[in-house]
Amino acid sequence: MSFEFPLLSLIIWLPIVFGIAVFATGNDTNAQLARWISLIGSTLGFLVAIPLYSGFDITTSSMQFVENYVWFERFNVNYHLGVDGISMPLILLNCLITPIVVVAGWEVIKQRVSQYMGAFLVMSGIVNGVFSSLDAILFYVFWEASLIPMFLIIGIWGGPNRVYAAIKFFLYTLLGSLLMLIAFIYLYKTSEGSFSIEDYHKLSIPLTPQIFLFIAFLLAFAVKVPMWPVHTWLPDAHVEAPTGGSVVLAAILLKLGGYGFLRFSLPIVPDASLYLADMMIALSLIAVVYIGLIALMQADMKKLIAYSSVAHMGFVTLGFFLMNAYGIEGAMVQMISHGFISGAMFLCVGVLYDRLHSRQIADYGGVVNKMPVFAAFFMLFAMANAGLPGTSGFVGEFMVIMSAVQINFWYAFLAATTLIFGAAYTLWMYKRVVFGAVANSAVEGLQDISKREFILLAILAFFVLWIGIYPFPLVEVMHSTIDHLLIHLSTSKL
Amino acid sequence: MQKLYLLVPLAPLLGSIIAGLFGRYIGRTWSHRVTIALVFVSLMSSIVIFWDVLEGNSYNGSVYTWLVSGDTRFEIGFLIDHLSATMMIVVSLVSLMVHIYTIGYMHDDPGYQRFFSYISLFTFSMMMLVMSNNFLQLFFGWEAVGLVSYLLIGFWYTRPTAIYANLKAFLVNRVGDFGFLLGIALVLMHFGTLDYTLVFEQAPGLIEESIEIIPGISWLVITLICILLFIGAMGKSAQFPLHVWLPDSMEGPTPISALIHAATMVTAGIFMVARMSPLFELSEVALSTILVVGGITTLFMALIAVVQTDIKRVVAYSTLSQLGYMTVALGASAYSAAIFHLMTHAFFKAVLFLGAGSVIIAMHHEQNMQKMGGLKKYMPITYWTMFIAALASAGVPGFSGFFSKDAIIEAVHFADIPGVGFAYFCVLATVFVTALYTFRLIFMTFHGSPRMDDHTREHLHESPWVVTLPLVVLAIPTIAAGWFIGPVVFGEYFKDAIYVLPQHDAITRLGAEFTGIFGMILHAFSTAPFWLSIAGIFTAWYLYNYRTDIPGKVKTSCGPIYTLLDRKYYIDELYSWLFAGGTRSLGTVLWKVGDVKIIDGFFVNGTAKVVSLTAALVRRYQTGYIYHYAFTMIIGIFVILTVWLY
């Protein structure tokens, strides 16, 4: 792999350029054209990301595929890109999810097709930008920009209460990120004029400012993850978002928060992280238990899965703040895995919603009688959601629990309750929706999944099983980076 | 040989995939042909491996690295020794028989291919479990068999009871797995590896270490680990108080009850504890716990079986009780006896279940024994095979169950750790109860006057050969499996797999008195278990064949006791009120109050409300009167001046 070639720029800008091309197709008379351009763009977007994996050097913890140009020198801001073992898998995940979302909306979205598809492509590029930025301002720009397409997607194509949800989503996340901006500016001042994230990692900061910085970062990332108690935007946003929106929201956008913790909170303010680790662990465990219980009582499938996302992301933050190898690597695996599983779960609900236009569990029952193939897929993903070994959902949870017990038995104890709650809310929903006799005439008229839907679910199922059975390659790529991070964490910066 | 090891689990997996994914295209016949052939391959491989193991070879190696995290390698690998080889034979043999039996039992079911796919998948999972050389893969197999069990209990997914039962089974098992996983986590924490051999090697070094999980109360780490692991076993092997799922699991098709919920899966817990004997031996507290739990399960579940009228439920409670026996044996450090009973039980219980299934087919899926009777003349093969199994179950000397059960009772007798007295009472009393409910089943079903309706009676006939062949094949080990007690239990058979501390070694003390199987049979006539068993059979005959009016009278005169047993001590009600209801109310409160009222209502929307109220206030201040504006400006100047000058 030639290092001259601006691979990361290509990965970022190719989807955006295609997205603009899709916008340019205009109104719905060209809908088919818009769809095809989107499919080509997103597939190309995935293909160009493959060299990122094949050319990745797993032996080093330093940044790879680096690009560094001056962006605006007034504030010494650079167009500085690079990936390491933490960001690379997330970029691949994002590039993979985009074509899936495009295909998922193929027949379902009939109005303003070009805007819908274009928004997803643009967002895909923006998210790649977030994951590969090594400059704080560049990061921030991509970070905030990702809000815009999602806001529109929820607001335009969402359900009846979409406006409330979209605005709640936007303001909630904006609140967090604005404080992060101030943290960056503060670091700019402390580092005497640098916005380079790598410079921040080397900066020594006294404990009190570290704690304030940590809190600023925390608000930004906690809202995105989302952690308890700033999670309430997520169920609303998910319920109202169209299927594709939910998939991207759960599979990709939530990961931005997790990524932020690894890229900013832990390495920049390690002492504050250590100092506040107990609080973070407590919040994460509340997310696991409290949200697990709430998920149990949901009558709306999407809301249930949304809450389950919060609980699963609780494992991610828990893993990070346990601060050992199992924990952080487990949390990373959990992020990737959650990307596939929650994406698949939302697609499954989407499949049902497209047919009956209801997300209420009570409106279903006995779906398996009419949609056996669908039921089989749904079962697989439900089991993965419940963390069954052999699926990707298990790997992360397993590692985090292994990690938690080393810190405190009760952390592991509370975390492991997900084994029960996760199974309870997922399978109880599955039982009420899929099993049983045909519940009503609407269910009677259901058609099993089409080829298009089959392919989507099959791709996701493949990854869910692959990561579950053989997670080695996935963890291998992040190993050096996380080892380095752990060494970094263990040295005080005071 | 290593390729052969791989073949054992992978052949059924392949069968499962073929039947599951392509069953629709290859049709019913080819689905069962393919899966049966592949399970047969698995059985043959197991036999070859077994032979190899008997010659003294063993294997412990990795197949592939699952994951590397930190300094730990998590591997997928096989440990082949006497214990796993025995289990492999039992699993593949019972599985093959069940596959064949299914052809007949599920003949008209629309989910035919799916069923074969599931049971092959089960065979794969079970093999992964027993062949594992590490805790991770053990857990994988552990949960995978749970998954298949879930799928199969809910096989008839349109029945509300079935889909209730499978959810319940999965969740109760998850409670066990919860403890199990924590146990594994502690193992990893203290040993730095999940490989059995490495863990067992280091285990004695851990004996002094203690942990305070509740401040002020110090536990031995090893005790904590063992109890947590045993909680896993309690879930899977349906020990009190996690037994509630097993009776309900009878909602699944009968072959499943035989394969999973009697012969193989439920014994995984027993197998696991035996496998972990080097750990359990180090903790007397854990062993005592196991003894007591096993004792309770043995006696109290057997008592329930006496009042059940559903033929499958009687067998199900019998299974619970027998699992209790095995657990008691584990607690008494008689691991080999436990495994031996596991093996004999697998055969006789499979026969009982498959026989019950055969009866159910004949009765057009009627399971209530009160509507049966006199079936003996219509279904001789079923009757005789079941009769043999019943003798084995009741522990009549000569039959397999006798040897294994007697070994357990004697071992408990010889053991001396806290709780053993209670356990001894339980196992002894249960001998009587076992004989009573087993023969109650036989008499009510096959003897006496027919109580079914005329239509059913006219169509009564023996089941087809695919059903009876497995019965006959399994009847052979039901009689004969016990004859190997000498080498297996008292000999050196399990010495490579099972470790017993000298001071716990009841089996060796017992073995000193062992004089061969005939000696054991002869000795039996002078012991209590034999006479209890005979008394049980006699009572069953008296009550259910001779004076059939008595049970009704007993029922009315001992109303409360009968109801208590009939309602299974109200444990289900308690659980559904306490756990199901409790979590649901808690969930609702957290949602409606925590999320909706406090976080969203007070903080989020409250903030928005405060802002908009302030906005309305500020807006009102903008009156439109010019003098107000001018006044504001002057006040502004005035305030700033005041602040800056003073």
Next chain:
Amino acid sequence: MNFIPPDFAPASSEIFMLIMVCVVMLADLTAGNNRRHVAYLLTQITLLGCALLTFISFSTEVNHTFHGMYVDDSMSDILKLMVYGTVSAVLIYSHTYVSDRGMLRGEFFSLILFATLGMMVMISASHFLTLYIGLELLSLSLYALVALRRDSQLATEAAMKFFVLGALASGFLLYGMSMVYGATGTLHISQLAQIIQSEASSREVLVVGLVFIVAGISFKLSAAPFHMWAPDVYQGSPTAITLFIGSAPKLAAFGFVMRLLIEGMGEMSADWQGMLVILAVLSMAIGNIAAIAQENIKRMLAYSTISHMGFLLLGFISADSNGYSSALFYVIAYVLMTLGTFAMIMALCRNGFEAENISDFKGLSKRNAWYAFITLLLMLSLAGIPPMIGFYAKFAVLQAVVNAGFVWLAVVAVIFSLIGAFYYLRIIKLMYFDEPETDEPILPNSDVKILLSANGLAVLALGIFPQALMGLSLYAIQNSM
């Protein structure tokens, strides 16, 4: 006493402007009622000519003329160029609107040019009197412009309020200047600094003067609590005039602040810093919160202006060139966004229909996806969301604030801008999430169309490549102080 003629070269563009105003008036008189576009063209030519003159004589050093009453430096040249551009854009945007409403008369153009001249004088003043003359020239022209629609009761009322309050503010300013004069004995801004530094003057008197000067400045910037005129005037004026009031004069006001506070009273920064903090926080609070309750879009934008001016003031608080250049960048960005926003409101107006309410934006994306997109960019920019220029403006200012050690102030600013984001989002919500109430097409002139598109895209493009404008702002400040 010899009369030495002053050097006219630094003021060449002002002189040219003055001549051309007379030409425009004369041309309008002779051209007759049906040939208004002559005046229009002449006005544009005037602005172009001024721009050329300013550009040719672009000064890289500070030149004083008229006995030190007038100054020409990089900052003034850059600000003036911005002013020409802004005024020219205002004219293009408002042409149709104004002619539809019968306001396209000679006095419209001459008043605008006079106002422009006033701004130029303000920007280049280095003497209290010059400054005041420029300010009054601007203000009086604006009062007249607001009242241009004599038949509109609302406009007349707005003009009245504007005039009275403006007069009051001018009074404050004059009073403040006289106090400073009393304390220092000079009206020359460039000499003030030295005198104050030498501590020859009474601090109390200076502070009193400073307070009144700050009040006068705040009125011009419409910073709270001297903001009360803005909502009424913005709402009452014809939209074209609101556009004018809301855009170019802010550039002039920036120059005004620079001349008075920084060049003149820079030595008292410790005093005015504190005052500006109060004004800034109040403006951000009142502006952002009150905007939420508005239904009238012009009124809402008035409050939005107030909050933006609060943010702008933050830039001055750091009292260093970093902060001033950030403030300059902010004001340029702000003018760019305001231009586009009001132009969009005018584009929504049809003959006889005034787009006044926020609800007029309903379903815009279905009526015209491109305009909706442009508005989207503008709104996001106003809300300070990257990659729009509005974000960099906020970022630059916040950076200056944090650098000066006011981290808490940055946090306060950020929280208020979060509240502010809500009402910009509301517009986006109306455009994209709601159904249109009318399906009448939007057909502005092609020049408006091109300019509006360019305006909107500039908001995005300058956000993606902010270096040029940031560099320019820094250059303007560093080269002039």
